[in-house]
Amino acid sequence: MVSTELLLINFQEVRRRSIAIWQGVPEKWYAWKPDHEAESFIEVIRHVLECERLFHSRILNRGPVEDYISPWTGRPYTNLADELAFASPYRTEFLDMVQGFSDSELETIEIAGKGKTRNRKLGDYLLRAAYHESVHGGQILANLRACRIERPYIWD
Numbered sequence: 150m151v152s153t154e155l156l157l158i159n160f161q162e163v164r165r166r167s168i169a170i171w172q173g174v175p176e177k178w179y180a181w182k183p184d185h186e187a188e189s190f191i192e193v194i195r196h197v198l199e200c201e202r203l204f205h206s207r208i209l210n211r212g213p214v215e216d217y218i219s220p221w222t223g224r225p226y227t228n229l230a231d232e233l234a235f236a237s238p239y240r241t242e243f244l245d246m247v248q249g250f251s252d253s254e255l256e257t258i259e260i261a262g263k264g265k266t267r268n269r270k271l272g273d274y275l276l277r278a279a280y281h282e283s284v285h286g287g288q289i290l291a292n293l294r295a296c297r298i299e300r301p302y303i304w305d
Contacts, residue, residue: 152252156275157244163279163286164240166303167197170286171229173293173301179226183292190289191226197285198236204278205243208271212261247275 171194179191188196199221206214220239226232250258255272262268269277286303293300 152255152272153248153250156247156255156272156279159276159279160244160247163282167282167286168233169301169303170289170293173299174229174289175298176228178296178298179228181292181296183295190292191229191232193285193289194229194232195221195226197282198232198239200281201236201243201278202239204274204281205239205246207260208246208274211259212268213263 174190174194180189182189182192199219202220203214203217206217221235224235250271255275256270258271259268260271260274290300
């Protein structure tokens, strides 16, 4: 199995579990947040979907994108099905891009860091993109626990 196949499996597994977690949030709780500075459940879901597009843009640019405008800008929050449907073509583009990289490119392409972050090899950067989504999955699970909402079982 080549590295891109492993990366794709990881992205697909992380997203499958994220969706299971997101489906565990009752719609009446979408706007709930643990404090006034935090993101709500639906905002965290969008953040994850939106950041994948930003990761994609940074990879294409080989670093920060100064004039990046998110496709989600100005979009109202609705529900999980709408968020996933809107993100679907961007997800496909992202996974197609990942599939197109060679093992050599994963090792040699550098993605420039922004601010305090350092440059990363493409393979490392892609793993960090999946990790970012996983962290927010844990955040939502913790918030579901705090709200005493039954949490989906994702450890199949």
